[in-house]
Structure formats: structure tokens, C-alpha cells
Amino acid sequence: VSTQSTWGSLYVSSSWVCCGVRFRTTRQACLHCTLCCLSRSTGVQNISTFVLPSELFPPSVRSSFNGIAAAMAKLGALTGNYVYQPMYDQWGMAPLMYFAASVALLGALQSQLILPTNPPTDDTDPGTCCD
Numbered sequence: 001v002s003t004q005s006t007w008g009s010l011y012v013s014s015s016w017v018c019c020g021v022r023f024r025t026t027r028q029a030c031l032h033c034t035l036c037c038l039s040r041s042t043g044v045q046n047i048s049t050f051v052l053p054s055e056l057f058p059p060s061v062r063s064s065f066n067g068i069a070a071a072m073a074k075l076g077a078l079t080g081n082y083v084y085q086p087m088y089d090q091w092g093m094a095p096l097m098y099f100a101a102s103v104a105l106l107g108a109l110q111s112q113l114i115l116p117t118n119p120p121t122d123d124t125d126p127g128t129c130c131d
Contacts, residue, residue, distance in 0.1 A: 005115060010117065016101035020094040032123035052115070 053065040088096050 005111035006108045009104050009111055013101045013104035013108060016097050016104060020097035020101065023094045023097060056116070 050066065050069070052063050053069050057065045084096060087099060
């Protein structure tokens with residue numbers, strides 16, 4: 001599970017870097033191609049919201065943690081709406097894309113360091129969810 005989440009975050013991060021590089025060099029065709037890759041990569045991030053809680057936590061708390069994960073994703077999207085506009089106004093589009101890449105890279109690092117490589121198999125013991 002952690003490997004999938006890590007690789008997904010690395011893919012998103014590299015897509016954002018490509019967007020930033022392409023935006024500085026050409027503003028049309030290459031950027032469109034890179035944005036298409038990025039839009040495909042956003043589906044990869046759904047593993048963090050929907051798959052991880054069902055893999056890591058026992059059935060008695062799965063739906064609660066799934067809801068918490070979805071709420072945190074929405075909070076992040078809301079925060080991005082307020083943070084990205086001032087950043088864009090001050091620095092422009094390419095640095096904003098590099099910032100998004102660094103956030104995804106932090107997600108990859110967090111996935112690798114925090115998530116277990118083998119999720120628990122015992123669904124009845126809530127104490128095994130985060131060991």
C-alpha cells in the first residue's frame with residue numbers, strides 16, 4: 001500500500017515539475033500534453049483517500065476514517081484555493097507548479113516513512129492498524 005501511494009505521489013510531483021518547465025518554454029502544445037498527464041495522475045491520489053483507510057483500519061472504524069480522509073482532502077482543496085491565488089499573483093504560474101510538485105513530493109516522503117508496507121490482516125484487532 002505504501003509503495004502505491006509513494007509512486008502515485010512521485011508521479012504527480014514529476015507531472016507538476018514538467019508543467020512548470022513546459023510553461024516556461026512553451027505555453028501551448030507542450031503544456032497541454034503535460035496537463036493531460038497530470039489529469040490522469042490525479043486518479044492515482046484517490047488511493048490516499050479511499051483505499052488506505054479500508055486497508056489499514058478494522059471494519060469497526062473504516063467508514064469513520066474514510067470520512068476523515070475525504071474531509072481532509074476537501075480541506076486541502078479549499079486551502080489551495082486561498083493560497084494559490086496570492087502565490088500566482090506574486091510569482092507567476094511556473095513557481096506555483098513547482099510548489100505543487102514539492103507538496104506532492106512531501107506526500108511521497110510521508111507515504112514511504114509512515115505507511116506500513118504490509119497492511120494488517122487481522123480485521124478484529126484495532127491495535128494493529130498503525131504498527
